Amino acid sequence: MSRVAAIDCGTNSIRLLIADADQGALTDVVRLMRVVRLGEGVDATGRFSDAALERTLAATREYAELIEQHDAGRIRFVATSATRDAANREVFFDGVRELLGVEPEVISGDEEASLSFQGAASVLSLDQADNLLVVDLGGGSTEFVMGNADGVTAARSMNMGCVRFTEKFLSTDPPTASEIAMAVGSARELIHSASIDVPLSQATALVGVAGSVTTITAHALGLEEYSSEAIHGTELPQQLTADACTDLLTMPRSVRGELPYMHPGRVDVIGAGALIWRTIIDELAERTNGRIASTITSEHDILDGIALSIASSERR
Template sequence: MSWHSGFRTEPPKYRPVAVVDIGSNSVRLVVYDGLRRSPSPIFNEKVLCGLGKGVAITGRLNETAITRALQSLRRFRTLVQQIGVKQVFAVATAAAREAENGEEFIDKAEKALGAGIRVLTGKEEARFAALGVLAGTPEADGVAGDLGGGSLELIDIKDGKLLDGVTLPIGPLRLIDLSGANIDRAQTIVDEYLSKTPVLKKLKGRTFYAVGGAWRNLARVHMAQMDYPLHVLHHYQMDRKQARSISELMSHLTAASLKDVKDMSKARVDTLPYGAMILDRLMHFGEAKNVVISVYGVREGLLYSKLPRKKMSSDALLSSCWDFARRYARSPAHELELCDWTDQIFSKKGLAETEEQKRLRYAACLLADIGWRAHPDYRAERSLGMISQAAFVGIDHPGRVFLALTIFFRYDGEAMSEDMTRLLDDKHVERAHLLSSLFRLAYILSAAMPGLLPRIGIKIEAKALVLTLPEKLKDLMGERVEKRLSELAFEMGLTPKVAIK
């Protein structure tokens, strides 16, 4: 049975679902295009209400924050009705969980939102954050950390499983209250907690997966500092030295100075230094190998937990690429045939490839026709932009650029920015050229329609690249096919050959 058996070729149905996240710092509504393996956000709005401000001192949510939060929730209720959302999943975290008047606030909030609100325990918050990391980075091996305004959740992840976890009361808003807005005193508090946290002992030499707005902003600043060519936060990496360097720098800047920093949210100037300091101390105590940013967190983990087990175990990247094919390709069924057709070149008697290379080849096949509606002169650039900037997960940045480059070449693109290709080595660029040549041959044979490729053979035989056509399809041969076959054979160092059987 084929790996894509059971794939449905009609466009994905529009069944929006919403998650409302009532955190210590922000109240957010995210509407996704459906309860699917790789959901895409179609609407995203947050309001920095600051519910957690003062809770560490007074024990209560302040009235101004409550008023802002309830007003936002009433707006969210109207928006989800307008969008046509049938399912709303609403959760509240540390501030509502710990405040004396938290239960009273939740009662009012449920009336404002018109939906039930689940107040997460610390363990539940850590679990959903870690599930979010796994949903976006299935191969995750390390410790996931979710930094909210009032707390920090840490949980060990290994072999797709969630292990030990802990919730620590050291979110930026709480630290500002407890330290009297003194970063040095805040660090003393953080060090006291982290030095006694067993899960950090399991982080040494592994990856720290950073979840939360403060750390995303920190990564955005680091990207600008490094003149990084790909402005995609998910799976952005910093090694331990880089993470400590940018964290130390940002933790010592004043709010006034941070307002002048390009590429940083001005709404986070008060809390970012504390988030940066916490990351630095995590690197100090945990001795992580590197930091990987995850844009998936509690909200995505919550949706992921609602999926049937079969969907949970499906490949996040291939699911996203298949959705693209179903929306944009002339014939999604043809793209599945392309996956199988290219298998012939990479069979046991053909070219060698790793499992990850095979996975990326399948992803490239699914994306190979997404630019067809554009003007021919712009198909390469359009596809390059769509793929490099898509909300894909389950792929690192070099892999993302490889896919974009493959389809760029498939449309005969030649002048791709060298800045982006610096994320790839020469072997990946050569493979992108090879796959693109293979795709061009397939499309000139099939006209992007299903039914022909399964009847056409292509294989490596001795030192020849042999294209085999049945007698009934021999008229498909022509100058264009001969040219494409010769180009592909030349790249492979083989002699082109055509067999009619």
């Protein structure tokens, strides 16, 4: 058994998992998330802002202290969509190296998709014939990953996420009908592009991961507080999930902020996340002729995949 530390730095949040890994299974020691909005404005400027860098490095410093406190032997720091797009990313990398003593990795969309699938599939029962579609809906990108018990069979990462779509389309509170229509049109185009590489019509089950999807599930369940235990593994009728998406999309931000399971850092972007997830559900229903009647939510995602990848490299 070994103790590993995985850090997933995305467009909206930075997350830490310190876990004990034993023969492909993980036991959590610490699991944390901080909303730092690293990708704020990157789509428009192509650069990280000073404020975003300060927030993210402050969270990284906190994580470095926890990693030392819990004596994790191996660390992997993975950065995704926003960092791929930023011209001044070396400034960020220098800070990470200084704080953690490891080389930060900017992974490709394909590797991001693979790690997301590994994390989600690690806690699901997969039949050999299943075509499981895992959708990782992030702040700057969304990964579509098809796979089965043998691993990933097809994957595509698209520049479609809750922060990116909020900044690009949904400027009004609540969004107008024309803003919603433009965003849905763009999402449908990107889903179509993804379907060129990922055969969405062959999917036999749909699993959603990451903060937008888990928050939507909490809303659909009407939770009195955010509960990973209540959310993880939940299977809901597609219509119930779609209705929860519509509710969050059209709700004023002030009302969203009062929801007991809503993280403050998601209040302004969950509408776009809900729009994207609803559009994916609608597209999949059309492409599979209604064969998939439910959505499954997993709290295990790319973060778990990163931790598993460290443990796997140690065994080789």
